[in-house]
Amino acid sequence: xxxxxxxxxxxxxxVPVMFAQARSHARSMVITHYGIVATSxxxxxxxGAQVLxxxxxxxxxxxxxxAVLGVTEPxxxxxxxxxxxxxxxxxTGRLYGLNSSGWAPQGLxxxxxxxxxxxxxxxxxxxxVTVPGAVAxxxxxxxxxxxxxxxxxxxSAIFYAEQGYPVPEIIHGYWEDAADSFAHDxxxxxxxxxxxxxxALGQIFQNPDxxxxxxxxxxxxxxxxxxxxxxxxxxxxxxxxGGTMSADDLAQFSPEWVEPISTTYRxxxxxxxxxxxxxxxxxxxxxxxxxxxxxxxxxLSVAELHKKIEAMKLAYADLERYNADPRFAKVPVxxxxxxxxxxxRANLIDxxxxxxxxxxxxxxxxxxxxSVVDREGNIVSLIQSNYEAFGSGITVRGMGFVLQDRGxxxxxxxxxxxxxxxxxxPFHTIIPAFMExxxxxxxxxxxxxxxxxLAHAQFVSNVVDYGMNIQAALENARFTVSPDRGCNIVIExxxxxxxxxxxSAMGHKLDVQKEYSTRMGxxxxxxxxxxxxxxxxxxDPRADGSAEPEPPPM
Numbered sequence: 001x002x003x004x005x006x007x008x009x010x011x012x013x014x015v016p017v018m019f020a021q022a023r024s025h026a027r028s029m030v031i032t033h034y035g036i037v038a039t040s041x042x043x044x045x046x047x048g049a050q051v052l053x054x055x056x057x058x059x060x061x062x063x064x065x066x067a068v069l070g071v072t073e074p075x076x077x078x079x080x081x082x083x084x085x086x087x088x089x090x091x092t093g094r095l096y097g098l099n100s101s102g103w104a105p106q107g108l109x110x111x112x113x114x115x116x117x118x119x120x121x122x123x124x125x126x127x128x129v130t131v132p133g134a135v136a137x138x139x140x141x142x143x144x145x146x147x148x149x150x151x152x153x154x155x156s157a158i159f160y161a162e163q164g165y166p167v168p169e170i171i172h173g174y175w176e177d178a179a180d181s182f183a184h185d186x187x188x189x190x191x192x193x194x195x196x197x198x199x200a201l202g203q204i205f206q207n208p209d210x211x212x213x214x215x216x217x218x219x220x221x222x223x224x225x226x227x228x229x230x231x232x233x234x235x236x237x238x239x240x241x242g243g244t245m246s247a248d249d250l251a252q253f254s255p256e257w258v259e260p261i262s263t264t265y266r267x268x269x270x271x272x273x274x275x276x277x278x279x280x281x282x283x284x285x286x287x288x289x290x291x292x293x294x295x296x297x298x299x300l301s302v303a304e305l306h307k308k309i310e311a312m313k314l315a316y317a318d319l320e321r322y323n324a325d326p327r328f329a330k331v332p333v334x335x336x337x338x339x340x341x342x343x344x345r346a347n348l349i350d351x352x353x354x355x356x357x358x359x360x361x362x363x364x365x366x367x368x369x370x371s372v373v374d375r376e377g378n379i380v381s382l383i384q385s386n387y388e389a390f391g392s393g394i395t396v397r398g399m400g401f402v403l404q405d406r407g408x409x410x411x412x413x414x415x416x417x418x419x420x421x422x423x424x425x426p427f428h429t430i431i432p433a434f435m436e437x438x439x440x441x442x443x444x445x446x447x448x449x450x451x452x453x454l455a456h457a458q459f460v461s462n463v464v465d466y467g468m469n470i471q472a473a474l475e476n477a478r479f480t481v482s483p484d485r486g487c488n489i490v491i492e493x494x495x496x497x498x499x500x501x502x503x504s505a506m507g508h509k510l511d512v513q514k515e516y517s518t519r520m521g522x523x524x525x526x527x528x529x530x531x532x533x534x535x536x537x538x539x540d541p542r543a544d545g546s547a548e549p550e551p552p553p554m
């Protein structure tokens with residue numbers, strides 16, 4: 001009896017310890033004092049981690065991982081897309097921003113499109129194609145912050161392109177949904193629809209054509225893409241389809257180093273890149289949110305979700321009105337990000353009712369994301385995209401990659417700051433981000449078109465307002481903007497039914513998705529504690545990816 005009572009006591013005494021391990025998020029962070037690579041595809045993360053183990057920098061690892069992603073997620077990104085990056089240098093604490101979004105061809109004008117009967121920008125096809133900036137972006141980053149030889153960064157991507165890889169779950173779903181992208185492109189059907197169908201889940205997919213293109217870039221540098229054999233293939237493809245791309249459009253393109261823009265949010269400094277990207281909307285949304293304290297009922301409470309939804313609408317109205325290429329239009333970034341302007345906008349929020357027609361104010365004058373931290377603590381926050389799935393739906397003949405359709409985001413309205421013009425960069429959705437306070441430095445991003453600014457703001461709030469670690473902050477249930485705008489909101493079912501009912505009663509029209517919906521975007525994050533010299537990595541369960549630690553030296 002005494003032994004039985006003692007055992008019962010011991011079991012009961014362990015219950016609080018067992019319960020203490022319960023948590024609201026599913027995955028643990030990756031924690032190491034070496035480097036970490038976090039991407040949306042495991043093989044890409046591993047490829048980047050292997051580059052770190054060979055002595056590569058954070059930039060080297062980011063390029064290697066991004067090249068693999070272009071092979072394994074071909075509908076999302078690749079050499080035919082654009083790129084933006086933020087780089088934090090641990091030694092100096094300095095931030096660098098890179099805008100490698102391509103410009104419109106010289107011959108792609110409003111008059112050209114109207115002569116063809118267009119009344120708006122074509123959403124796909126050759127007239128939606130702008131100069132791809134990704135390879136030039138890799139080159140600019142590598143010239144400044146690379147350590148390993150350029151040719152060594154593409155070995156894994158070439159291997160997976162030649163030998164193949166098994167198609168994972170999320171990417172399989174995207175591939176099936178995007179099969180119609182190649183309705184007018186026999187080359188795309190040949191390359192990406194083996195046997196006339198999207199590859200099945202787990203099927204080994206090979207792309208020897210993109211292996212050829214990658215090998216040309218690896219051996220001959222970025223010039224192969226903009227002036228050499230790859231450039232000639234792009235021009236031949238464009239000309240065959242009646243496009244306007246010229247040799248000079250490619251050869252004369254170069255990325256732009258830019259100064260990141262920022263705001264403060266409850267003691268943290270949050271950075272985005274300036275226009276033509278939409279990062280200023282994330283910062284404006286945070287400024288509006290900061291005008292009132294976080295709800296004590298939590299991030300998924302009625303009051304907190306309503307505040308964020310309404311702040312999003314106001315920030316997005318300003319974004320649509322003002323965002324454009326700052327080389328062609330005056331964008332009032334300083335006014336949009338002022339705390340005084342945020343108070344004006346916040347005063348428009350009714351705490352009990354949804355605003356279905358948010359208007360812009362008057363201030364004073366499909367994608368992949370990855371993050372890397374190396375053993376020194378340098379951080380790369382990088383995002384790269386074709387825009388929509390398989391971009392323009394045009395595959396470069398003999399090279400195995402699609403051309404982006406970023407030109408679709410131009411306007412043909414002559415009074416719009418985003419009106420199409422030669423050598424102008426369009427409104428861009430993809431945005432990398434960075435935040436810091438004291439010894440903590442976080443590179444993060446969450447992809448997904450118009451979703452990105454509000455997803456960034458939700459991530460920041462989860463970390464700052466509710467003390468979540470970066471993995472929990474990525475996993476937490478989110479809402480996002482609906483294509484129907486107004487009061488239409490897409491939200492995950494992990495937001496409780498009672499909360500959703502109250503939001504609906506306030507006028508929000510909710511489209512409820514599954515627990516982990518890719519419509520909320522797919523994020524990654526790394527954190528460097530510069531005092532403890534420890535790194536943390538997180539990867540969104542809404543993707544097929546992982547955060548992979550750098551292997552220790554053997």
